[in-house]
Amino acid sequence: MKKLFSLFITLVLCCALISAVAEGNGVTEDIIAKLPEPGWVLDSVNGAVWQDDRASLEVFLEDVDNYKVLISWGSSAWEATEWVYACDYEADTQTLKARYVVCDNLVYDDAGSETRTNVYEKDSEAVFHLNEEGKLLLENAGDDALEGKAFEHVSEPAPAETGADAFKDIQYVLYLGTNDKDTNKPVFTQAEALEKAKDILIRHFGGYTIQEAHGGWIDNETEYQEYTLVIYLSGTTLDQVHAVADEMIEVFHQSSVLIQENPTRTEFYSSAE
Numbered sequence: 001m002k003k004l005f006s007l008f009i010t011l012v013l014c015c016a017l018i019s020a021v022a023e024g025n026g027v028t029e030d031i032i033a034k035l036p037e038p039g040w041v042l043d044s045v046n047g048a049v050w051q052d053d054r055a056s057l058e059v060f061l062e063d064v065d066n067y068k069v070l071i072s073w074g075s076s077a078w079e080a081t082e083w084v085y086a087c088d089y090e091a092d093t094q095t096l097k098a099r100y101v102v103c104d105n106l107v108y109d110d111a112g113s114e115t116r117t118n119v120y121e122k123d124s125e126a127v128f129h130l131n132e133e134g135k136l137l138l139e140n141a142g143d144d145a146l147e148g149k150a151f152e153h154v155s156e157p158a159p160a161e162t163g164a165d166a167f168k169d170i171q172y173v174l175y176l177g178t179n180d181k182d183t184n185k186p187v188f189t190q191a192e193a194l195e196k197a198k199d200i201l202i203r204h205f206g207g208y209t210i211q212e213a214h215g216g217w218i219d220n221e222t223e224y225q226e227y228t229l230v231i232y233l234s235g236t237t238l239d240q241v242h243a244v245a246d247e248m249i250e251v252f253h254q255s256s257v258l259i260q261e262n263p264t265r266t267e268f269y270s271s272a273e
Contacts, residue, residue: 041096043153049240052150052151052152054075056073057071069083069084069087069098070082070083078107083146084104085098085100086100087099101126101142103118103120126141127139127140136150137150154239169264170262170263171262172259172262173232174231174257174258175259176228177228179224179227181254187252187253190212200247205233209231211232213229214228
């Protein structure tokens with residue numbers, strides 16, 4: 001969960017930086033000229049996410065000369081791999097060319113705490129560019145796991161916000177039942193159901209917040225009990241939420257997943273003392 005919040009904060013800061021530079025607020029024309037023209041690179045810096053199977057890709061602007069491409073690949077609910085490519089931007093070709101790559105392995109414990117282990121750091125000749133189908137291609141990845149990846153655009157860029165609006169967010173709450181839609185009997189044990197939900201969420205979002213709930217009802221004088229998982233998602237889009245719900249419906253043999261969309265105000269507050 002810390003990882004998800006960290007990416008969210010980094011993304012907000014990147015959006016704010018783009019907005020400030022684009023307005024020419026105290027920067028030179030030389031710096032403004034280095035920013036990307038409208039296109040996939042600028043969209044990605046402003047929040048677009050790309051996906052290929054379990055791997056997700058995001059682009060961050062470190063400063064006007066340095067871009068970073070983050071690729072996250074969740075192999076299970078408890079383990080993931082991250083690659084961070086340090087890149088230069090070529091305006092003529094709308095291409096990001098890497099200079100260096102860092103690969104880390106991440107393992108999470110039951111409390112959601114992260115243990116990060118470096119796998120390698122090395123020079124890189126990776127290239128990121130769009131093909132004619134609008135897919136983001138990775139070439140010369142320098143890692144067999146990523147070679148030939150073609151990422152599809154799965155979220156729209158979010159406009160940069162300032163002031164009080166910068167804290168506004170949409171929270172999605174999913175209620176996932178675990179009884180079979182036809183038999184009303186549990187599809188898995190409670191422990192199995194929880195682990196399968198975690199695995200799905202890690203692969204789609206890189207983190208999760210889950211609460212366990214127990215519900216009951218009477219139908220034709222028969223009382224039924226159901227173990228239900230309540231899932232909270234922020235910093236995402238409805239399309240991505242629908243994608244994870246589609247998988248949950250199939251895995252848990254559901255007819256539907258209840259989704260609530262709530263406007264919220266998100267602030268990472270630290271004491272001034």
